Structures are given as C-alpha cells and as structure tokens.
C-alpha cells in the first residue's frame with residue numbers, strides 16, 4: 001500500500017533535502033504544482049519508484065510552460081490508488097523505463113537532473129489524478145504527504 005503517503009525514499013538509500021514544499025511560493029503556487037515537493041540529492045543520483053505501479057509516461061514533458069516545464073519526466077500509475085506520480089527534471093537521456101513497464105517500489109526510473117523549467121539539479125515529485133488521454137501531468141495536483 002502506498003497511496004497518499006510515501007514512506008519510500010525516492011533516492012533509495014541516499015540522503016536528500018526538501019527545498020520546496022506544497023504551497024511553496026517559488027513555483028508550487030498553481031493548481032498543477034500546488035502539492036509538489038522539490039527534493040535534492042547529488043546530481044545524477046538514481047531516482048526510484050516510490051510505489052508499485054505501471055509507467056504511463058517516460059519522455060520529455062510536452063505540455064508544461066513555457067516549453068516542457070517538467071523536462072524529462074516519468075509518470076507512474078500507482079497500483080494501489082490509480083493516481084499518478086509525476087517525477088520531473090531527470091537528466092537528459094537518463095530515463096531508464098518506458099511507457100507500459102511495470103515497476104515496483106525501488107525500481108530505478110532515471111537520474112536526477114536539471115531539464116525543463118529548473119534552475120538547479122533536483123527532483124519535482126507530485127501526485128495527480130491520471131488523465132486517460134495521457135498528457136502526463138496535465139491534471140491538477142492532488143494532496144499527499146512526504147514522510148522522510
């Protein structure tokens with residue numbers, strides 16, 4: 001069970017810091033990003049799935065502003081809730097999964113990077129209602145709590 005509270009470190013065993021929380025005034029101030037967390041570990045640290053699920057998007061974000069806001073992005077449909085976890089800003093050419101792949105909590109998705117609308121290497125992690133037409137994270141973000 002995973003659902004609305006994530007207990008699994010998205011960096012496996014590597015320590016990380018939270019640099020922006022839900023409601024953060026820097027960029028987490030609109031409906032798409034309101035409930036997101038921005039996390040930092042060393043550049044190119046592997047990022048792992050926090051829940052069991054199925055990859056529904058593993059490519060450059062086609063919809064963010066101004067041009068692919070979340071950059072290289074992976075979206076995983078959570079098998080316990082059918083909501084979608086969005087992981088943004090992977091390093092270029094580092095995504096390690098493809099749409100349709102089943103993943104388990106701990107499966108490596110790619111490497112932390114700085115692609116899209118990002119000023120420094122970090123991970124943007126947010127929860128969304130899955131959009132059947134899937135344009136990735138095009139839906140509003142949903143509340144959840146990261147438990148470090």
Ligand SMILES: [Zn+2]
Nearest residue numbers: 036037038124
């Ligand atoms: Zn963010």
